[in-house]
Amino acid sequence: MKAASLPSLRVDPELRAAAEDVLEEGETLSAFVESAVKRQINFRRTRAEFITRGLASLEEAKQTGIYYGAGEVLGELNDMRKSAGKVAPRELSGQVYRTVEK
The missing domain is CATH 1.20.5 (Single alpha-helices involved in coiled-coils or other helix-helix interfaces)
Structure with a gap:
């Protein structure tokens, strides 16, 4: 091209x-x-x-x-992160957290 x-x-x-x-x-x-x-x-x-x-x-x-409520969705996202072995320092909640994983 x-x-x-x-x-x-x-x-x-x-x-x-x-x-x-x-x-x-x-x-x-x-x-x-x-x-x-x-x-x-x-x-x-x-x-x-x-x-x-x-x-x-x-x-x-x-x-x-x-x-679906925010709590349901965030709970499901937490479960997905845990099962992937990449747990954030704090559980996801109604607040936005920025974490950098290396």
């Missing part, structure tokens, strides 16, 4: 300098921009799929009359 170009982009000198400041060793500004575009495409596709699944789930709940 033949390579294509993205449109030229005019930015403030401060934005260009900020981007250049965070380049990793050997990384070009073009590679940085390409990577950012790919990540944004992936994010937007994932978000669109998530919204589509959520709306389909809502429609199914309306049709069947079956709704």
Whole structure:
């Protein structure tokens, strides 16, 4: 497949300098921009799929009359994490916890 170009982009000198400041060793500004575009495409596709699944789930709940409470869902997620051997330091609850597992 033949390579294509993205449109030229005019930015403030401060934005260009900020981007250049965070380049990793050997990384070009073009590679940085390409990577950012790919990540944004992936994010937007994932978000669109998530919204589509959520709306389909809502429609199914309306049709069947079956709704699940947050406590039920979080309990099930806790059970799934435990059975996978990746238990969070605290049980999932109504609050959002960010844990990083290595």
